[in-house]
Amino acid sequence: MLIVLDNMEQLADAANALSDLLANTEHLQLLVTSRRILAVRGERMYALEPLAVPEDGAVTAAVDLFLERARAVHPGYQPNNADLAAFAELSRRLDGLPLAIELAAARLRLLSPPALLERMGYQRLDFLSRGARDLPSRQRTLRDTLDWSLALLPADSKLLFARLSVFVGSADLQAIEQVANPNGQFETLDVIADLVDQSLVRAPAEVAEPRFGMLETIREYAAEQLEATGTASDYRNRHEAHYLQLAERGAVALGTAEQLEWLDRLGRENANFRAVMRRALGRHDTATALRMGRALNSYWYIGGSHSEGRGWMEQIVAVPSVRPEERAAARAIDAIQAFLQGDYAPIETALDDTLRVADEAKDGRIFALARLLQAIARADAGSEEGDWQTAVSEASRRLETEGEPLAVGFGLVTEAVLARIHGRLDEARRLAQDAYDLSKRIGELYVRMNASTQLARAYRELNDPAAAHRAAVETLLMARRLRNVTSETYALELWASAELREGQVERAGRLYALAERGYRQVGSGLWRTDAKRHHELDTELRTTLGDRYEQLLNEAQAGDLDQMVDELVQSEPRLDQPQVARLSSPGG
Numbered sequence: 001m002l003i004v005l006d007n008m009e010q011l012a013d014a015a016n017a018l019s020d021l022l023a024n025t026e027h028l029q030l031l032v033t034s035r036r037i038l039a040v041r042g043e044r045m046y047a048l049e050p051l052a053v054p055e056d057g058a059v060t061a062a063v064d065l066f067l068e069r070a071r072a073v074h075p076g077y078q079p080n081n082a083d084l085a086a087f088a089e090l091s092r093r094l095d096g097l098p099l100a101i102e103l104a105a106a107r108l109r110l111l112s113p114p115a116l117l118e119r120m121g122y123q124r125l126d127f128l129s130r131g132a133r134d135l136p137s138r139q140r141t142l143r144d145t146l147d148w149s150l151a152l153l154p155a156d157s158k159l160l161f162a163r164l165s166v167f168v169g170s171a172d173l174q175a176i177e178q179v180a181n182p183n184g185q186f187e188t189l190d191v192i193a194d195l196v197d198q199s200l201v202r203a204p205a206e207v208a209e210p211r212f213g214m215l216e217t218i219r220e221y222a223a224e225q226l227e228a229t230g231t232a233s234d235y236r237n238r239h240e241a242h243y244l245q246l247a248e249r250g251a252v253a254l255g256t257a258e259q260l261e262w263l264d265r266l267g268r269e270n271a272n273f274r275a276v277m278r279r280a281l282g283r284h285d286t287a288t289a290l291r292m293g294r295a296l297n298s299y300w301y302i303g304g305s306h307s308e309g310r311g312w313m314e315q316i317v318a319v320p321s322v323r324p325e326e327r328a329a330a331r332a333i334d335a336i337q338a339f340l341q342g343d344y345a346p347i348e349t350a351l352d353d354t355l356r357v358a359d360e361a362k363d364g365r366i367f368a369l370a371r372l373l374q375a376i377a378r379a380d381a382g383s384e385e386g387d388w389q390t391a392v393s394e395a396s397r398r399l400e401t402e403g404e405p406l407a408v409g410f411g412l413v414t415e416a417v418l419a420r421i422h423g424r425l426d427e428a429r430r431l432a433q434d435a436y437d438l439s440k441r442i443g444e445l446y447v448r449m450n451a452s453t454q455l456a457r458a459y460r461e462l463n464d465p466a467a468a469h470r471a472a473v474e475t476l477l478m479a480r481r482l483r484n485v486t487s488e489t490y491a492l493e494l495w496a497s498a499e500l501r502e503g504q505v506e507r508a509g510r511l512y513a514l515a516e517r518g519y520r521q522v523g524s525g526l527w528r529t530d531a532k533r534h535h536e537l538d539t540e541l542r543t544t545l546g547d548r549y550e551q552l553l554n555e556a557q558a559g560d561l562d563q564m565v566d567e568l569v570q571s572e573p574r575l576d577q578p579q580v581a582r583l584s585s586p587g588g
Contacts, residue, residue: 001028008034009152009198015040035149036197050096050215054088062091062101066113069105079113086113094124095215100142103128124217125224146221149200156186157194162229164201165222166239169271170213175246179238211268236279240288243272247295254298255405257443260481266299281315286322289315290329297333302446304484306337307523313337328357332370339373340486341523347377368398372414392418409435409447416454420461429458449478449487456494457530465501472498473572480565489518492565497537500544507568509545512537513556514564521561 005011005018018030019040032038037045051062059067066087071077079087090113094100104127107116120127128142150158163180164171171179173189181188192212195201200222201212214222226232246269253262266273273296280288293312300309313334317327331354335346351370358367375391396411404410412435420428432454439448456471476491496511542549556564 002031003028004031006033008032008038009036009149012036012038012152035152035199036194039197051091051098051101053091053096059084060091062094062096063087065098065101066090066105066108069102070108070113073109083113086117090117090120093120093122093216095217097215097217099145100124100128100217103142122220125220142217143221146218149198150225153194153198153200156191157198158225160186160188160191161195161200162222162225163235164195164212164214165219165226166232166235166275167213167272168219168275170202170204170211170268171272172209172211172268175242175272176212179242180235182238209268239272240276240279243269243276244288244292244295247273247292247299251295251298252403252405254302254446255442255444259302259444259446263299263303263482266296267303277312281319284319284321286316286319286326290326293333294329297336300337301340302482302484304340304482304486304488304522306341306486309337310334310341324357325361325363328354328361329363329366332358332366332373335373336369339376344377347373351377364398365402365404368395368402368404371395371398372410376414376417389415389418406439406442406444406447409438409442409451412438413447413450413454416451416458420454420458425458425461429455429462432458445478445482449475449482449484452478453487453490453494456491456498460494460497460501460533463501465498468494469498469502473569476565476569480569485518485522488565489515489522492518493534493537496541497533500537500540505541505544506548509541509549509552510556511568512541513552514561514568516553517556517561 008014015038018032018038019042022028022030022042037043051065052060053062054060063084067077067079070079090104091101094104104116104120107119111119125141125143125146150161153161160176160180164176166179167175173192176192177184177188192201192203196203196212200218201214203210203212223232226235247266250262250266253259254266273292277289277292280286280292289312293309293316297309300306313330316322316330317334322330331346331350335351335354338344338346351374354370355367355374358364358370371391372395375395378391392411392414396407396414399407399410412431416428416431416435419425419431432451436448436451436455439445439451452471452475456468456475459465459468459471472491472494476488476495479485479488479491492511492515496508496515499505499511500508545552
């Protein structure tokens with residue numbers, strides 16, 4: 001016999017009776033639906049996840065449910081592209097929850113999908129307030145459903161549920177204990193387990209480190225509960241303090257042999273960092289927003305998140321009450337990220353004032369970073385060598401004094417760039433090698449990747465395509481480990497140039513096409529110092545490959561970039577050489 005019991009969470013005290021029933025009968029199975037596990041012997045859990053939501057324009061189960069409900073009220077309905085895009089975004093904002101989709105879709109009698117999306121915005125709970133008459137009372141609005149779940153919780157679980165709303169995305173157990181249970185008034189792990197069992201908190205099984213989070217729809221409801229306690233600002237402040245300190249620890253660690261570990265850790269916490277920035281800017285607290293921005297500056301440029309960093313800095317500068325020294329620091333950080341994207345404009349237009357204000361404010365780190373960038377711009381513009389050499393040396397010494405862990409390496413790479421600009425190729429190669437060796441001794445990858453880039457460029461100019469080839473491939477592998485698509489794109493172009501010099505025209509064309517795809521994907525431009533070489537490479541490949549040139553570009557645009565790069569890397573015979581193979585050893 002099969003007995004089906006629906007919504008068993010409301011009869012949790014009967015779980016033991018079910019266990020006794022199973023123990024004393026033969027050939028009986030129970031199929032139980034519940035918001036919480038029964039915690040009895042013989043129980044096998046099957047978690048019902050939300051409906052799949054689209055990430056790349058595909059029609060998933062969540063969109064299918066919207067389409068089904070739309071056709072129920074408009075027979076023969078055929079969605080256009082705008083409708084499908086609206087359904088996709090609605091599905092994401094509603095976390096793929098079937099009840100939420102049902103409640104939203106009920107409005108399709110009166111509203112088009114884009115209008116439905118605009119009306120709902122991010123106020124899910126207020127909008128999803130009218131369901132079908134024949135639904136149980138607890139399911140006629142989304143808030144009713146969540147009220148029902150909350151009522152089943154003991155007092156400590158209700159408290160932690162509300163406090164967890166200050167986290168965005170997910171959080172580890174240490175953060176939850178420090179932020180949401182600072183006085184240890186309850187056993188955090190036990191209470192979280194209760195919330196997970198009640199399906200109000202999610203604990204992804206695929207991650208090595210235990211992390212806990214909520215669907216955004218549920219988090220919105222939990223935030224309402226926290227506001228009702230009158231303690232919301234206290235817990236938001238604790239959240240802010242915790243993640244500011246974590247970001248600042250990470251900024252230091254990114255200059256050490258723990259770089260990759262911390263790059264991953266900061267990536268896992270990025271949603272919480274963004275929440276701190278968003279809240280600070282919402283209350284025009286530019287000091288807190290800038291403190292977080294300064295801490296994340298290294299994370300942004302090492303991981304290639306230049307556009308995100310620039311976006312936050314632009315928001316800080318736009319706040320009317322921002323102080324001059326804060327504006328100067330934000331512009332310097334923006335200029336760093338812009339330069340790494342190949343955009344020289346902020347260096348040329350904003351740094352004179354930034355240098356003056358930073359010097360007056362005795363902000364040595366910002367002054368030194370701005371000075372370093374300005375030296376590159378002036379050297380590229382043809383200024384006297386003594387000017388930029390002195391500037392680079394001064395900036396490097398200042399950064400070292402200010403505690404920038406990779407200051408010497410940055411200075412050496414910068415000097416290598418400038419020596420190459422002025423045609424001193426042997427010196428450029430030597431400086432880049434010194435930076436490479438220094439970085440290797442530290443055990444980090446970012447400066448080493450940039451040094452390897454400069455080695456590839458110097459070897460190319462010295463007409464040593466084999467050495468340029470090795471350095472370009474090594475740069476690519478390091479960029480992929482750092483997940484820095486901007487640097488990966490530069491490396492692909494350098495590799496293409498080396499292959500062309502070695503007579504591998506088809507392979508060069510394929511690599512160049514992937515580089516072009518990468519430039520478009522990350523929205524980065526060429527460094528002005530390399531624009532001439534890029535144009536020459538493009539012209540030569542276009543002439544040599546003929547019609548095949550456009551075919552390769554189209555293939556690169558249509559395929560999966562990571563997969564196509566992986567295939568080329570796996571087919572690279574020079575990966576067996578020690579200079580490249582060592583990248584896969586422990587510690588980089």
